[in-house]
Amino acid sequence: MTTTQAALNRWWRTGVDALTRVLRALQYGWLRSIQARVVIGTLVLSTIVITLVGWMLTRQVADGLTDSKREQSISEARAGVQLAQQQLDEQPVTDSNDLTRLLLTQVESLAGQGGTSRNYQLLLTGPIDRGFTADAQTFRTGGVSKDSIPIDLLDQVARSDGLYWAFSEMTYLDSDRASPGVIVGSRIEIASSGDQYALFYLFSMDDQAETLSWVQRGLVSAGIVLLALIAAVAWLVTRQVVTPVRLARRIAERLAAGRLEERMHVRGQDDIARLGISFNQMAASLQRQIRQLEELSRMQRRFVSDVSHELRTPLTTVRMAADVLHDARTNFDPATGRAAELLQAELDRFESLLTDLLEVSRFDAGAARLDLETVDLAGLAEQSLAAYQALAERHGTSLRVVVDQPPCLVEADVRRIDRIIRNLVVNAISYSQSHEIVIRVAG
Secondary structure (H helix, E strand, C coil), X not given: CCHHHHHHHHHHHHXXXXXXXXXXXXXXXXXXXXXXXXXXXXXXXHHHHHHHHHHHXXXXXXXXXXXXXXXXXXXXXXXXXXXXXXXXXXXXXXXXXXXXXHHHHHHHHHHHHCHHHXXXXXXXXXXXXXXXXXXXXXXXXXXXXXXXXXXXXXXXXXXXXXCEEEEEXXXXXXXXXXXXXXXXXXXXXXCCCCCEEEEEEEEECHHHHHHXXXXXXXXXXXXXXXXXXXXXXXXXXXXXXXXXXXXXXXXXXXXXXXXXXXXXXXXXXXXXXXXXXXXXXXXXXXXHHHHHXXXXXXXXXXXXXXXXXXXXXXXXXXXXXXXXXXXXXXXXXXXXXXXXXXXXXXXXXXXXXXXXXXXXXXXHHCCCCCCEEEEEHHHHHHHHHHCCHHHHHHCCCEEEEEECCCCCEEEEEHHHHHHHHHHHHXXXXXXXXXXXXEEEECC
16 A cells, blocks of 8 residues: 555545544534524424425516516517518519518618617528528528527428417527527518518527526525524524523432532523422422431431340340250250240341341441451352251252352451352242252352
8 A cells, every 4th residue: 555545544534533523423412402403403494494485486586587578579579570571561572682682681670679778689581481491591680590499489480370489598600608588480471572481589588597596696695694593593592491491400410419409590480480490399398308218217227226236135134044944955844945945046036137137227327347357258158058958958959059260269248248148048949949059159
């Protein structure tokens, strides 16, 4: 790859990256800003409406200019044809030279009727009975080309009397320029010889085309200005609505962050003001309820903590008595010994529940502390499973520990990790309905 190709590739990648960033920014603005969506939507719809209205106005103006030019051209051509026929009827012709001179004089006379501001050209050709051949006599003004006359118009003039017209492009012999025009044609007759010629008036529509172009430019300029005004109005209107909504969104974010004293500033008595009042009332109600819940939570934590501590003293006393009975259970009768064992087991369970209750109260109060020590998770899992082998056998399942890379040493609170494992194992035994429960230990 040459240096030039590498530079082109870099420029191409830079351009693509810049375009991508712009598109992403536009997409982000479209998704995040309701004001941008409203303004853009209003501009799109306004552009469509203005385009349709401009197209209709342009069509009406074009049709009006065309109809006016056509009627004016037909009226002027009819008067010119009648004048030409009248003059030809009054002029005798003796030979071909007189005829040529008469026709040339006639064309010049008709052209002079328009004066210096003449907006038409003339073309006289014939005789018609010989057809519109290349060697037919043709008299013209302004260098207008015979190709300007449509074939259909030539045929109509050649077949019958009357005045006929058509829209066409006027071309010239001495240049490549072309202009739109109205072509009006009719037959005239040489009284002395009976020959018939076709006389065509070619009216240029450059003025009408320029007027239409000016109207189109004016409509485009007015449309652009109107779109800019619509965009400004839409932006101002949506700003009045979106600004309070954005303020409410910021206040809501602060409330969610715990700043319950934040409120919206309310001005006026319109719908936005009532929305602000309702929002402030909602925030105040939430603040009261949250404070009530916090107070209830504090009272609950204090109650749980007090009960847990108060139960410790009688539990210790009962535990001492239960230990004495449990140690002497072999001296009792079977029923009393069994009762001593059940008492010991229930005390162990009660003490475990009380420990859990104290643990919960510590977490609620934010005073829980971890007793960290180095522990092998594989050995801890083995100990936890050993305690529930009998429970697993009663449910028809087996327990197994899989260790990827023993030992798995971590810094952890042994008591809490053991409780987590025991809870998971008990739930798995009770609800999984599986023939095998596997604990995988990996680091």
